Amino acid sequence: MKPLIAILLCAPLLAACTTTEQSLQPIPGSITYGGQPRMKLTQSPPGTRLPHHFVNQWGQDVYETYIIQPDRSLKLVSREEMTRPF
Numbered sequence: 001m002k003p004l005i006a007i008l009l010c011a012p013l014l015a016a017c018t019t020t021e022q023s024l025q026p027i028p029g030s031i032t033y034g035g036q037p038r039m040k041l042t043q044s045p046p047g048t049r050l051p052h053h054f055v056n057q058w059g060q061d062v063y064e065t066y067i068i069q070p071d072r073s074l075k076l077v078s079r080e081e082m083t084r085p086f
Contacts, residue, residue, distance in 0.1 A: 024076045029054040030064060032074055040072040050074065059084055 026033040031052055044050070050066040061082045066074040 046070040
């Protein structure tokens with residue numbers, strides 16, 4: 001009886017544990033903020049990583065990484081924000 005109670009108590013917790021890939025959304029300063037850029041990156045092959053650095057509205061250094069997709073669009077894959085020392 002006790003194992004059944006334990007299963008009934010743990011089942012909702014395990015059901016809530018899902019792994020979903022959440023894509024990063026562009027922020028002001030991102031290359032893809034406001035849509036994909038008009039220019040197509042024709043010299044770089046698909047799969048190439050493209051770094052991008054800018055300062056956001058709060059004065060933080062932001063480092064983003066994009067990957068060129070087969071259709072030549074950019075996919076934002078990582079972002080790191082660092083506070084600038086004073």
